[in-house]
Amino acid sequence: MKNFLKKIWKWIDDRSGFSESILPVITHPVPPRAKWSYVFGSATLFCFLLQVITGVALSLLYQPSSKEAYQSLQFITNQAKFGNVLRGIHYFGASAMIILVGLHMMRTYITASYKYPREMNWISGFFLLIFTIFMGFTGQLLRWDSNGVWSSVVAAQQLGRVPFVGEYLARLLLGGNTIGGQTLSRFYSYHVFIVPAFIFLFVAFHLYLVIRNGISEPPKAARMVDPKTYRSWYQNLLKREGVPFWPDAAWRDIIVSAFIIIAIIALAVFFGAPALTTPPDPSMVQTSPNPDWYMIPFFALFALMPHKIESIAMLLGPLLTIILLFSIPFISNKGERSPLKRPWAMFGVICVFVFVISLLVIGLQASWSPNFNTKPLPLTDIKSSNPDSTIIKGVHLFYAKGCQYCHTINHYGGKAGPNLTTVGNRLSIEELKVRIVNGGKNMPSFGGILSKEDLNNIVSFLHSQN
């Protein structure tokens, strides 16, 4: 029996060329001491495979139609066996991919692995980064609830800022002049066919380049990359000290990837998929669109930017980022690789990292948005208990007229405007009136909205806040 199986394997091996062409790839020598920091690329790859598999599974249950997608999502979430976990895995897998792509890119930059001869590795990786972000964005839209609808409108508006062709791009994205039947079909096609095809292509190319150019050796200060001698030096290094990729280096990749995938599944089991919001009805306006976390830094940027430069920045920002990332290996492709000897590069990485994380944190708080859910102020902390007093009337008006959406008093209210808990100490009655009547940069002028009496009541309330 054993002999028979052996025979079969021999036949397969001979006709397929496994030992001849695939085995050497798996066991190709890699530089030693490439340790834990080298695992992010393979972890991204495994997450991608997880996404492909769970994505295919989801497509068995999902209806890619503007009309029915929402119902099918509800079916997946509430009825299909393990459907909620499946959605959850796909969601957390997407998040993991975005994080890992980012880490992989940062590691590559920190160790300057993009230098000669691996410029093309960087460039193909750069495209993969863009595809990954696009997948994250379109994937969020396929969760076709009111959030999906309004996110596509927001995206169309951003495309609309492109000079000359903006309007056409926006209509192309929406699949028509308005949201409609074609909108979701198109996003589905992007997310499921077109972009994945490109990702497969570029992943194949990226991996091929990893084999062709070899894994970069861990950098050492003062060991320069010289394009003239690097390749032969690298070959010698492999001959002298190289270890086979499988199993000597690959076990780390596999342990980390397996760990990450288990973590994703655990998150999916415990937290489930992101909840669906209201149905995808573009005429339902009582909704606050909120992008998934990985889109929030962009969102925050647009809220915080000075409004005057915004249209330009919306166009130039992404463009410049893309050009800069793309040209990194062309700006410097030789010389020092050690992060210790490239202080400015390290400084740059840290700045970008801090910038993105702070945008994320600020964006999650979204303090520029009116707080529509604020509850009326409890009257216990108010300096009057007479319901007919101007102060108490002012409290009610402060809520009814929407002041509280943006201003906090005693921990109640929004954060778009200044906190007014102790405004009575800062502003006199006259000053308060002027502010309210005239408004300001980010405050409407209420002169035409409030009656004289209302104004007096609100001011009397505010003045009592000291």
Added chain:
Amino acid sequence: MNNQLENEEISRRKFFMKLSLGLAGLSAAVAAIPVISAVLAPLLESKVEKWRTVGKLNDFQMNTTNLVTFINADPEPYAGMTAKSAAWLRRSSDTNFIAFAANCTHLGCPVRWEKDAHLFMCPCHGGVYYADGSVAAGPPPKPLTRYQVRVINDEVQIKTAPLPITNIGGSKSQPV
């Protein structure tokens, strides 16, 4: 003689090489036509606009702003609820109406009318508009876009329009 044969052979080969490339190009080009037209379909569709009745004249009180919904000009039969659009309709005099698109001119989020505050507020980045649609605060670069409205036989009608897209510089001709 031999030489001539060889030359003929070469030009023959050249001819077939060119023929194969030409034919391949042709087949690709022809196949591309319907594919490209599918890609560009949203731009090729005709831009119809239609008057849609959103209510009776008496449904709307003077100086109030109400949400009205209507079906877009030319919805696909499979569009379902996504064929709907909303507008904020303000009755400013006996026969005068103003209809605002519900989309914020900043990045398109749905603005809501706050009845007591007399303001339109956007949930996304803090854009605020006055009752007449002009910008009161926040990032919006221009007033709310308007739809055309008319009153015919006691029926209030709105003319459908494409989703307003703000261009660079914030200038965009209003459909009114």
